[in-house]
Amino acid sequence: MSDPAGTFCLVLHSHLPWLAHHGRWPVGEEWLYQSWAHAYLPVLDVVERLAAEGHRDLLTLGVTPVLAAQLDDPHCLRGMHEWLGGWLLRAHGAAPRLPDLATYEHRAATAALGLFESRWRHGASPVLRRLAGAGALELLGGPATHPFAPMLLPEVRTFALETGLTDATIRLGTRPAGIWAPECGYAPGMEHGYASAGVRRFLVDGPALRGETALARPVGSSDVLAFGRDLEVTYRVWSPRSGYPGDRDYRDFHTFDHPSGLKPARVTGRSVPPEKKHPYDPERATAAVARDAADFVSVVRERLLGLREQLGRPALTVAAFDTELFGHWWHEGPAWLEAVLRALPDAGVRVTTLRGAVAAGLIGEPVELPPSSWGSGKDWRVWAGEPVADLVALNERVQKALLGAVAPARTRDLLRDRLAQEALLALSSDWAFMVSKDSAAGYARERAFGHADRVEEIAGRLTSDRRSQAVHRMTSWPPAPFGHVDARTL
Template sequence: MRSSPQARIPGLFTLVLHTHLPWLAHHGRWPVGEEWLYQSWAATYLPLVALLRRLSDEGRSHLVTLGMTPVVAAQLDDPYCLDGMNHWLSNWQLRGQEAAVRRSAGGTGYAAPDALRAFGVREHEEAGKALDEFATAWRHGGSPLLRELIDADAIELLGGPLAHPFQPLLHPRLREFALREGLADAGQRFAHVPGGIWAPECAYSPGLERGYAAAGVTHFMVDGPTLHGDTALGRPVGDSDVVAFGRDLKVSYRVWSPKSGYPGRSAYRDFHTYDHLTGLKPARVTGRAVPSEEKAPYEPQRADHAVDVHVADFVDTVRRRLASESARLGRPAHVVAAFDTELFGHWWHEGPVWLERVLRALPEAGIRVGTLSDAITDGFIGSPVELPSSSWGSGKDWQVWNGDRVTDLVHLNTEVVDTALASVDKALTQHAAVGAPTPRDNVADQILREALLTVSSDWPFMVSKDTAADYARYRAHLHAHATREIADALAAGRREHAERLAGNWNRADGLFGALDARRLPR
């Protein structure tokens, strides 16, 4: 029997999702190349968009604040990636079929033949549903779907700079260019220019707010400690009108923390345990100390019950947090929970189901759900604040992106950016004619494109965290090489050769087709 709605609690709750992957198309397949993109697409982006559309069709609005980085948006619209995703989903279905008909003997726990066959049947069915959803809803890419959700006020869109650079360490000219071009890219894809951004890695240095204001940004995300732990209201930064919103760690860590977050509970699908013949993941977590070969088989009903338990726990946590923070402030408070979007599905298989049930349960519990823009409109804003240099990385400082383990990448980025800026200035000067507009220059465009891919914050993160560090260094140096190669040809006066090189690199790195080097601040 459905319970009656609870009494309304003062305040506002906002769920913020940050959707980001580096540019992966044309740069390897397994395990961290295109496979990473297609896994995330199938497990997270497909079900997330589907659940938001369902809720929107029911007349629900102001559901989440969704950060969508330009580099992810580019891949979800890219014809090569769309074709690759269709192949990946078909391959998933075949792998499910292979597991379903397997006749091998032996094995215990999740590897028992009966358990694997039952799991394969379910995977085959889920892959078929995903293929149908992809063929009907995604045939024109991701942008039309997101635009529908924006137009219906189901979501607030957060933008960001091109290629996700760590902004405090970036040359001011390229930093301004990346942000303005990133916002323009969103405008072209979604017919909506975001007012808010997810600053890459929640990184901040004093003065960034002035650049934000100049670019038309009205609000951005930081981590809780950046606001000195007081995240109950958005805060204007310095003497600007740009508002910083902080992630409430007490609420956010309830879901995702290394020690006690929901995804690590015993009933959920284990991310790290594979059936190596099919690449499927047929085990449940079972226990933190249980080795992979001893994991128990995944049981959907057990996992579904755990989802309900953790939905109730999260809703109760939000309700209590709103009540306590409102009492502390003496006015209604704002609670922001923020996560990487890929947590929901890619890392935590049951995450999308949990997310949909939470978004239904919160209003039933008397909790008002709204976006960051709603918080500004409705006055959940406190007094101005001075923010320290910070990020949401380890130590809440910049060590992940400029620490001892990545000193080489810091130097590489500086050298490549300096080379790119000088080369672009030269290229545009060569094409300029007295009294005439400067024409579009594909060489200058590609130099900037490769430089931005070089300075992606993903590469030092992956090195510092030792997650596919070799791949990350390879990618950083590959794009640095592309930048230098084109720039060197230009510097040597070999313009035609530079154009050929730019065209060749563009076949792999042709994202951000509207990027225009003429808009680089001079």
């Protein structure tokens, strides 16, 4: 491609809270298995098949440490295999009532089982290592357990990031040079912590750059680069109000055949009640994928040509999404993704990773970033607003208890390590998000306060010299995700 219209970077962010050993639907491991079956398996299958054809630098993928731990966990691997088998049995059970749907689901479940048994039985890390080693994608890291980092104490923020990057290094064999900052959360000065940790690039939401997302930007006086989500392009796919997945011909996510748990309907219309939705038609959905992929390619090309004319130099557009959109929330997402990745080069658009964009010199002038996130209002209200005031206070208490109980030591102390693990889990950004959005808010508070109670229990028994009681209590708790947390680094 001698003179491309510009450069396109697709960034996917894979994240679920720590759910292993926390029960089933509606808020337990079912979330994990659904996303694994319908998003992680097919999305990485797209990457593997394109890589086998010689394609490179297809996308940039962030897998948060807490999700990576679950995708490698023996308990979760067994549970996932059973879940896939259950999916196949549910398809067979639906055959007398819904023969067309049952046939479709039989094929999908059989394909997923084949992928899992042939490539995933040892976890996600071997799959990701292979694809990264082949140059098919760039892997991002991030802080352990996905905290909203701007609201952490500096020592805890550093500890969370180092723990997460260490986890990625152990699982993937290399230390990531880029991160998807959880919730795209930023506070002025965080770039210096990134630089100290070896992080050279991170993602922010477009408004943090006042919409000037056509180039990566050094932050302040540092050499750490901020890449901004181009909302003009990203929102074409999925926005707070619209996007391709809402089209009438795509599969409806919210309508269930309750005896089987399968989804028999197409969207039909935004105001159409479930009982009046039309049956899902794979051929109509395939036509919609082709139409929307072509539209997106046209949007990207025109956006890049416009930016090139405006800047007088080649430009960049970054479209960034939760991985779970592709296949889990939007059933046809992986097929759309493959169509787009195939068509963009033919339209004169260079597809690469964030790392590739840096290598191509797509870097602008330094910028000072304001406090920001990709949440409502693009500020911190989701994680710091009045509805979550109790969680804000809880997080402050957890951090103080953690720092007060973890004294400098020369030798590893597994009890203090577990205290640090529970603190990191209590500080997950998911709990405040779920409360602010009123999505399983009771469960979120239960989890946050449950982990915080363990922190305070261990801390109290450490400081009162009742270690044996704390160790005994710890044996009754579910396993924590990170066995390598080293509280000595706090």
